[in-house]
Amino acid sequence: MTSTVPNEGRRERKKRETRERISDVATGLFLDRGFEAVTIAEIAEAADVSVNTVYNYFPAKEDLFFDREEEMIDRPARTVRNREPGESAADAILGGMRRDIRDRSLYAGLTEGYDTFMRVVRESPVLLARLMVMQQRTADRLRETLREETGAAPDDPTPELVAGQLVNISNVVFRSAVRGIAEGKPKDEVARESLAKLDVFETLTTDAFLNYATRGGR
CATH class of the missing domain: 1.10.10.60 (Homeodomain-like)
Structure with missing residues (x-):
């Protein structure tokens, strides 16, 4: 288009x-x-x-x-850079994921036909390898953004750990949604399951994680 x-x-x-x-x-x-x-x-x-x-x-x-590779890699980092005053990194990314799910967005794996796209990926070792590299680059980009935003020291592991967890939950929810659509589940049901996974994830994490990199000003 x-x-x-x-x-x-x-x-x-x-x-x-x-x-x-x-x-x-x-x-x-x-x-x-x-x-x-x-x-x-x-x-x-x-x-x-x-x-x-x-x-x-x-x-x-x-x-x-993967013609939109750079856009996809930068998306979580950009979400953190654009977060509102009083909003943490987790608030921004998890909130964005919830909006994507409610909008039935391709970023949530809920767009019509996206299960076919991912099937092609699963059937190709070359594409699977590239996807793994993209996921690592996404975590690396987010890590560096968190380090810049918080002023963390070079030897502080916190930005890397927070970035890894946020990218991982995004991947888990996305893969689960694509699998659900491929199995023929209604989109509304898959969306509810995706939102429930995010709720569970938040209950399993600490306040320190959820409040990390909260932007001042409110």
Whole structure:
């Protein structure tokens, strides 16, 4: 789907549209036939571009599948950076997860067809490996954001431990939701289960964790 970007020049717009077209075509082929079965040459032909053009926009085949990788990796860290006064890191991230669940968002694994997307991932060792790297990079990005936000010393393990737990609960809830949708459960039921998991998680954690990196000003 072509989007619009404010104050975007004609050259930048054409490049973005070409990138989006290649990505959309590739995603359709991957979902239809599986990641391993589709070649870059087939993607280029279907998108009506050269193979070199595909590689110019997507240096690796996995980049075509995870075309929103940087956005996904930065999302928890960005949520913490944008938290409100009086809000902790856990408040911001868990609150965002609850909103995603209520909105039936793709970030909560509740978007129609996302179970097919994840099935393609599970069937590909290359994509599974890339997903693991993405999850580690997400935790690392959040760790560094927490360290910056709190002024923690370089040898303080707290930012790493908090980041790891927050990214892990997000992954647990997401995987469970995708699995539930794949099993044919109604979205409302899966959403209720996801919210319940977050509630249980909060009861199992300490106040020190839940209040870590609370932003001042309120």
